[in-house]
Structure formats: structure tokens, C-alpha cells
Amino acid sequence: MSSFGLRFRRGMPILPALLLLLLLTVAPAQAQALDCSGAQTQVEINECSEKEYARADADLNKAYRDLMARVDDGEERALLRKAQRAWITFRDAHCDFMTSDSRDGSIYPALFAGCLADLTIKRTAELRADCQEGDIACP
Template structure:
């Protein structure tokens, strides 16, 4: 009996995990129902977040290189990477709070997830643009 309970739990966890991974197929160009619009807004945010993560990794590498180069001149000049991390942590807090606030326009309603995801996507794209500017050579 003792072996049976964990085995049942593992099977249930596997079944729930498989169902959770299934994403409904939605034509986001022709989304009509609120549920479809919520899914599409979530997918839009996921794409924006993936791009942000890619650019952030590049920004981390760039600030690490900057710190290394400046550190060879004077150790007091090092800190770009830490400043980037500090800014990113602060931005995440701002983004999450601002988008939670955006959801209050339809608090508890079926439209709330779309509003929150739309806000997350918009702010994430703006942050990605900011990080890309960090990667551009000075003087451009």
C-alpha cells in the first residue's frame, strides 16, 4: 500500500502536466471570443518576453565586457553589470505593478487577463528597445 500511493500521485502529476502543456490553437488574426483574445494576448507577451530575455543576455555580456575593459583602467570604474541587474530588477517590479493596475479596468472580469497581458507585452517591448540601445556603439 505504501508504494501504491506515491505511484498514483506520480501518475496524476503526469496527467495534469500533459494537459497543462496542451495549448489551444487560436487564429489570433481572427480572434472573436474573449477567451481567444486572452490566449492571443498571452502569446504576444510570451513572444515579447522571449525577445527581452535574448536581448538581456546580450546586455549582460556587454556590461561584463565593459566592466572588464574599464577594470583594466581603474577598478573604481567597474559596476556596469551590477547596475544593469539593479535596473532590471527595479523594472520588473515596476512592470508587474503597472500591469496589475492596468487589469483593474476589468477587475474580476473575463477581459482582465487580456489587459494585463497586453500591458506586459507593451512594457516588455519598450524595455527590449532600451536594452538594445545599450548594445549600440556610442556615438550612433
């Protein structure tokens, strides 16, 4: 009888039971949060870079929403929306260009996400600097 034909007493094949056991032990390890201060493998570095970009993007979205909420004039809101969309197009194209040499490498996701994060952090600062509360030059 082959090893695939072996069964537990209750009729469960060994192979599916081993796979289930493997899944139960691997899943909790993957569910743990990655400590990015100690990222060493390329996969960890890529994941941490993507997390940094996600945080920067969430912060940018908040700054943009806050500024849009302070702009009362419909035309100015449309101009801000147009500027932000143009900036996103620029950011993405710029990062495509800046990371094009590494496109086929394992480091590419980290470099691309890092570029996106850097420009996004700078844009967030621009949006916040453009309109501080109490500034009479702000819309």
C-alpha cells in the first residue's frame, strides 16, 4: 500500500491532514506584524517600503481632504482637484522613470514604493504649507 493510501483511524488521509497541520502552523507566523526596523530579506524590505508608502498616501489624502474642506469657492476646488490629479500623474511617471533601471530586479518594488513615499511626503507638506489655519492668503 502506498503512503497516500494510509489513513487515520477515522478515515482521514494522511496527506490532507499534514497539509492542514502545516497551514495551521504557518498562518499564525504570517499574521504577525513585520518589524520594519529589522527588515533583512528583500521580501521584508519590499513589504516595509510598501507600508511606508501606504502610510504616506493616507496622510496625503487627509491633508488633501482638509484643504478641500477649507476651500469654499467651486472654481478653486476644481483647480485644486485638477492640480492634485496632475501631481499624481507626475509622481507616478517620475517614479517609473527613476526606477526603470531596476524594473527586472527583486529590489524594484522597494525602490518604486520608496520613490512614491518620498514624493508623497513632500506633497503632503506642500498641501499643509499652502494653507495654514488663519492664513489670509488661503482660500
